[in-house]
Amino acid sequence: MKRRILSCILALTMAASLLAGCGSDAGNANSSAKPEAAADAAQEDEPAAEEDAGNETGEEGEKFDKEVTLTFWSPTWHKDADEQVIADFAKIYPNIKIEATFYSTDDIKTNTKVAASSGTLPDMWYNWGGFNYANYYASADLCYDLSSYAKENGWEDKYLKSALDLCTLDGKIIALPQVYTGLVMWYRTDILEQYGLEVPKTFEELENICEVLKENGQASFSTGGWHIFRYLEALLEYYAGPEEHDALNTLEADWGSSEAVTQAFAKLKEWGDKGYFIDGYVTEDANNAKMYVFGGTSAMVMDNSGMASDVVANEYDTSQYSFFAFPTGKDGNTGRISSYVKTTQFNKNLTEDQFEAAMLFWDYYYSEESLKSHPSIEQPTAVAGAELSEAMKLADGMLEMIDAAGSYTTTDQDVPNEIMDVVFATEEAVLLGTIEPSAAGAEIQKAIDAYKAASK
Template sequence: MRRKGFLTIAALVTSMVFSGCMSSTVQKNAETSPPEMKTEKVKEETQGKADSNTESKSTDAGEIGENKDAEETGEYTDITLWDGMTDGDGNTLMQALADGFAAEHGIQVERVVMKMEDLRTTIKAAINSGEGPDVFSYEIGAGYLGVLANSGLAFDLTSYAADHGWDQLFMDNAISSCTFNGKLYGIGNELEALGVFYNRATFEKYGLKEPETYEEFEEICATLKEKGELPIMVDDLDQWPGYHYESLWTNAFAGCDTMNEILALKQSFNQDKLAEGLDKLHEIVTNGWTIDAPLAMAHDDARKMFLSGKAAMYPTGTWEVATFGGEEGLGDDCGFFFLPSPSGTETSGVFGLGGSFVVNAKSDKTFTAIKFMEYMFNEENVQKWYEASYMPATTNAKIENYQISSLFMDWADSALNSEKQGNNLDVLMPTKVNEATANYMQELLAGKKTGIQCMEEKQTTLEEEVKDGNYEAVIK
């Protein structure tokens, strides 16, 4: 799960007033004056067209399957989108998608932009009050989208997806990660992976190459330490990086098949291979291969150290590809590899989804909302995702035709051709399990808990959540 510094909205804005008449507008939460939101007009070129369609398209298709005539006649209506793309290329991308869909159908797409943690804290109350969006981005997993599904707040997309071949358009995990009790409640987007970024110039200086086994990875760390370099950055002041370290080292040592069995509740976390992986992570600290106090290092500061060449490697997620491989980063000097498994075992990448798009079950505009979701991932728009340095979880990409960095091209090619994919755990775990993980990973890095103690705690907390109905088996 991607985490950054989030602004917390103190209370839900109980009434949203959208001003102006245009193809698409943005409402953005103002960090300088929370919890109010300010409205920013961004485009008005189809104002007249939208006005002329207001009366004729004021009624949406409603429940998909109950109004087939609307689907056949193409009756579209204004919709509201909430999304977490607040910055840079992501914000530009989402605005282009909203504007493009609005212009194509002569409607308005009112866009509310907010930090994901703010969206999470407001969405349930917004939907229940009738002030919620028609379509919105949300985090996957039992503790997030699963809660909305079980509460009747996320629209059941199962029938529509089956009728329109979504199993062919989207990758398996885009569908399985949003399926609860056998029904589909969203579409996972933005495929991400966890791995190790490295400085090619530093590696070349000492004649090093990407490791194929964990033992080779350790040899690289030892060599860099001997040469006076900081081999690898490990930071956890913000706590969420600990989630990723756990996923990286447990997947590397247990393997993705075992991890899938655990997520399917057929095995448990408290086993030796997973514990060994976490103990190996702690050895990086005790061997002096990272900074002396990982718990005192903030993520943003750690990134700066890596980008300035003060650390040779940095384990984190591929959402950093645009920055690390861009002109303001390391450019072509930045490489990436999956954390390798010990000799004799198969290495598989650790993958996850950055979120999903969901339709409000209480909206009366589900037809248009679903059509917008589909529009975002057609072949033309998939290219826009890639060229904005995002990788949608679809099967219709043609990356050889895209203008993307060499680092992104390497990562995308590896992902699209990966036969086995390990799991980023935190996006699939209930909230209480993640809270326990955040705490015990800090204790692990500080030497206060062993790997097996951490895994015992995770298993115990997961069993409690299963008993309380907050987690069901994830079948891959």
Template sequence: MKKIAFLLALALFTSCLLFGCTGKPAAPASTGGSAAGADGAAGQPVTLTFLNKYPEDNYRPYFEQAIRDFEALHPGVTIQMESVSDEQIKDKLRVIAGGELPDIFFTWPGEFQRKFDRAGLTLDVTSYLDADPAWQSGFLPAVLETGVYEGRNHSIPFRYSAMFILYNKAIFEKYSLSEPKTYEEFLNICETLKQNGETPLLFGNAQTWYGAWYSGTFNQLCVPYDTKMNDYNPAVGEFTDPGYIQALQSIVDLQTKGYFSPNVLSVDYYQAREQFCAGQGAMIVDATSQFSIYEENCAEDWGFFKVPPIAGAKGSADYITGGAEAYAISAKTQAPDMAVEFVKFLTTKEQAYKMTQETGLPNPIIGGIDENNSSARLVEAIDMVNQYKGIAAWLDTDVEAKVADAFMTAVSDCLGGKDPAEAMKSVQAAAKEVRDSQG
């Protein structure tokens, strides 16, 4: 009897160690939202926190279902998603960057992400890609490259987008206009439309990120590529090349020549988009990620063309303005293998194809977009994007935040009458402040 009692006591003691003295499994330890428990341990529950950017009704259900499907494939794994809007996620990540990041978080490759990479906050996922050649080779190379820092992959793209000029086909046909191949032809189209009482180009900069699309594009066209990329490095950037002034002047010229819609400083991007869909203007600058919005809402047929190169400008026409959206993994996650497994699940060809089909978000997977899951326009646009050497990332995420703010302010100031050369001085001052802080 004493032996039996001893064995029972030993069993109870062991049970308390494993499950807590209540007889229930002990709650796993948590470290600021990182996944609990040993990564991949048999029977051990794993919870991953996931910060995403798509709270809208036309996007959120897809991600919620994807999480349910992943959890069904991985019993014991829980994905806790928080989904916030575009601007909110920028603010949120800036605030929490000094503390504990979510296990998996949305990011824009470029300086927005590189600051996390430099601080050692993002997991180097290169070895995971190398260990799965099929997964690695499934991405469009130029898009996968956007997440590389110092030769190593620190994020995985799940969506990408590129900028085009959309045009109202009925208006173009009315004046016998065709898609321009050069910037001079584009300006001639604008002039013809203006002379006939049409609004050539719908634009609004009440939300200054839209102006950053313009300035980033003109920077790409007017500034030598290597110079631009050097300036976009916060440790050394100076922004003294005259191409930056030419880029701002190009935006100003569109306004002073009367090619922009009126009230550019009080109208925002969404209002300009609504006006285009209502047939109130001939052209608008927008990204492939928004094509589904135009497909659903435009009253008239529309087409699109590349932003044409400027004769004599010293930038590169081999790159198209755009960018990827990606998922990075916290370097402090306690479950790196499972976090990578979730990101891999979201970026399989099958899942990416489904994302594009259900949400209209273009995926970066080779063969992941066709006319069965997206529009013929998007298929054509993606084919055009793939002919470029690479993607020049959105200005407001590719440079340091202070420099980005200075650029966006410079665009607004120039639209308000400030000389581009004077406006660039504020950008140069912001760049100096950032350089000094790096030292």
């Protein structure tokens, strides 16, 4: 019942904010307005002033009469954006204090796991989706179940469906989706045009492009190191199909007996032997993969939406870059796209006041006004219909494409790290010829069986 009352209060508060926000700017607070208003009220009605002494009102008419502090762990690359948003939010809700601590990628992953084991998790923390990250805290019953709040407050309309799906475990929404992206094929439009090639819609058309490029001395795919798995993952989706691929990733299907696993490894080896990848790709640094596309050595690279900002930051000709979905479907269908979500999770032990304050903060963070006022907020956001910044315009349409095609969680976020280490090693062994593709699945299944035995 309390939660229903809280939802009604929040709905009325948000409605008041929308009406007031039409003629105001949350980023320009007038600090002298509130003391003067309070003084006038005190002269007219002393008892009323005393009664409302604890109620802080933001410049847009927002009212939150509790003193609340929320601790928040966030990555260092969010520092500029988060600090700006927190400062502007404080002008609207001065009673809500957000205490942010910033960590590197590795440190935030490690520190949250340590905090989880010691019972010292912050009130909110940044995380990634999937088994190794967000799901871990939900499975351990450490994070807030957002399902009821999401349903009562229209998250199905506010956020992209596929992003919310990746924040859902066993029917419960376990995290708020912040950033959503997927792995698509970025390509050089000028290179394809040079050889009269069109964007492929089927797997066969993609292989035809590779063959034409090879005949003309042009590498098709740029990759290296762990990044090679991005192509193997797409091949697994193509050969296994959604149902079996999901079962493989959840360790419910047997990798050793899967024909699709053998086919995917065999095709990856075939592409390597045919020269579809750049020279020396097995030992190349994964971080250098996109550089070969920038330099024109290869025509395509599997990458996320960040490729768009890289093109702009390096002042490359944006007309020479675009993207398409790796064709993982059959019968002309695009097929699902590997994608992942970056999230915020909330401590299960939040009080009702803390939870209300947290939701007010994130409603502001991803409001249209905030996104326009704070262009340094990481993009693309999971907010449906949100406009991309100028630096990200090249990725326009990507999220809609993923949402329409459907998605699956990027494998290395969904499969335990101990098993992924074996997958990477097996992949390299197949490409170097020390293991046959037909034996790859069995090697991985051994690791899965060992993991399951150790987890009992």
